[in-house]
Amino acid sequence: MKYVALNDLHVSLGAKMIEFAGYNMPVLYNNLIQEHNAVRNSIGVFDVSHMGEFLLKGEKALDLVQLVTSNDASVLVDGKIQYSCLPNDKGGIVDDLLVYRVSATEFYLVVNASNIEKDWNWISKHNTFGVEMTNLSEGTSLLAVQGPNAIKALQKLTDVNLSEMEYYTFKYGTLAGISHVLISNTGYTGAGGFELYVPNAEASKLWDAIFNAGAEFDIKPAGLGARDTLRLEKGFCLYGNDINDETSPIEAGLGWITKFTKSFIMAEHHKAIKDNKPTKKLVGFEMLERGGIPRQHHIIKDANGNVIGEVTSGTQSPTLSKAIGMGYVDAAHSKVDTEIFIEIRDKQIKAKVVKTPFL
Amino acid sequence: MNFPDNLLYTKDHEWVRIEGDTAFIGITDFAQHELGDIVYVDINTIGKSVGQHDVFGTVEAVKTVSDLFSPLSGTVTEFNNALESAPELVNSDAYGEGWMVKITGFNQEEVSGLMNVTDYKTLVGA
Numbered sequence: 001m002k003y004v005a006l007n008d009l010h011v012s013l014g015a016k017m018i019e020f021a022g023y024n025m026p027v028l029y030n031n032l033i034q035e036h037n038a039v040r041n042s043i044g045v046f047d048v049s050h051m052g053e054f055l056l057k058g059e060k061a062l063d064l065v066q067l068v069t070s071n072d073a074s075v076l077v078d079g080k081i082q083y084s085c086l087p088n089d090k091g092g093i094v095d096d097l098l099v100y101r102v103s104a105t106e107f108y109l110v111v112n113a114s115n116i117e118k119d120w121n122w123i124s125k126h127n128t129f130g131v132e133m134t135n136l137s138e139g140t141s142l143l144a145v146q147g148p149n150a151i152k153a154l155q156k157l158t159d160v161n162l163s164e165m166e167y168y169t170f171k172y173g174t175l176a177g178i179s180h181v182l183i184s185n186t187g188y189t190g191a192g193g194f195e196l197y198v199p200n201a202e203a204s205k206l207w208d209a210i211f212n213a214g215a216e217f218d219i220k221p222a223g224l225g226a227r228d229t230l231r232l233e234k235g236f237c238l239y240g241n242d243i244n245d246e247t248s249p250i251e252a253g254l255g256w257i258t259k260f261t262k263s264f265i266m267a268e269h270h271k272a273i274k275d276n277k278p279t280k281k282l283v284g285f286e287m288l289e290r291g292g293i294p295r296q297h298h299i300i301k302d303a304n305g306n307v308i309g310e311v312t313s314g315t316q317s318p319t320l321s322k323a324i325g326m327g328y329v330d331a332a333h334s335k336v337d338t339e340i341f342i343e344i345r346d347k348q349i350k351a352k353v354v355k356t357p358f359l
Numbered sequence: 360m361n362f363p364d365n366l367l368y369t370k371d372h373e374w375v376r377i378e379g380d381t382a383f384i385g386i387t388d389f390a391q392h393e394l395g396d397i398v399y400v401d402i403n404t405i406g407k408s409v410g411q412h413d414v415f416g417t418v419e420a421v422k423t424v425s426d427l428f429s430p431l432s433g434t435v436t437e438f439n440n441a442l443e444s445a446p447e448l449v450n451s452d453a454y455g456e457g458w459m460v461k462i463t464g465f466n467q468e469e470v471s472g473l474m475n476v477t478d479y480k481t482l483v484g485a
Contacts, residue, residue: 027422028395031395031396032395032396032421032422033396033421225395225421225422228422229421290399290443291401292399292401292417292419293398293399293419293421293424295424315421315422316396316398316399316419316421318396318421323398323399345401345403345417
């Protein structure tokens, strides 16, 4: 088991710790819905230091990024971030990730904790460009400060003008007296806010400064539980649930980050799926009847009882107070408003396909 | 955490309150706290007979699903319909408005085998 730098702090705050992606992580501090609402309505902080960070450096760094990722990183300028994925050679996805352009010859990749080793090996295997790769994961702490009041709290701690930073941009700056903090206008909640990357040795100082600055907004620590309900309300894919080694980015609705304006691993395969229309699609749905909460692996049926797909994520939405989910269904049943049935404890519970994000 | 003296308990974290020939059954304060926000209570045994330790329903929190085990054998005569629209009563009033089912036709021997509050507190380290 691995431990984040602030492990003892989380324990002292009374967090319920679980093993996630090989790390001992806070899943809940006190109450999931309160943590969820703190982020949606004010400000909450996630310690997501388990996430992986790679630095790719060299004259041909962009060539490597272009080969292994699906989005077109050539459009990035310094300080800009892109959501992307790493297609594998079987038509599936190695991981989804963020690509930061530090400079024309330097890219910072942020990957899922569960996939650090797999991603590293995959990218290394394709590094025939002499790109210098550094795995910064173990030494980097990441605090996601999320919610509408995040910017107000954080602005007290830095001279970097946060309101001038657009979504999916980043800057290096001094924050809370810590120099060279990677300040990133990103997050996994759809609630606004910033993600802050610092060396492990600075994590405690950063945490304390954020909580002092956020006190007037009733800032709360938030666990992985709330992180999941927040991301699902916004329809964000979770690797291991909604996308995996076998799902196609086109079927997953990630066509917008799959660009055929450049070549990349398995590009022709994915272009063919797009051109021929995918046979199944990841859709959002909401439950129309009471009967339970949709969960990963629940079967999806049509009105005649035919199996048409499977749930990949589901929850009771704290913000909407209804049960929502995502899952793959046959393309014929993927249109908004299509009536579908989720099988929960041998009962078919009525639902309908809806647009994502859910809110 | 609250554990009333007048209730009986099980190792599966259910409580039992005997009123005449009816047993009220719910989950303990410890259980609701462990589960977190309850969002659905599914009882699929209404009108049916259940054996002791049989699953009589399911409780769903935001992140978890747990089976409910019957503390007694008997017939499930009633579900607390208030939980249909307000499952959060299990969190806010686990021993009162958050009761789940009524069971009748149980036998006294099983009742005397249930845990008293002292034993239950020991079980959960309270």
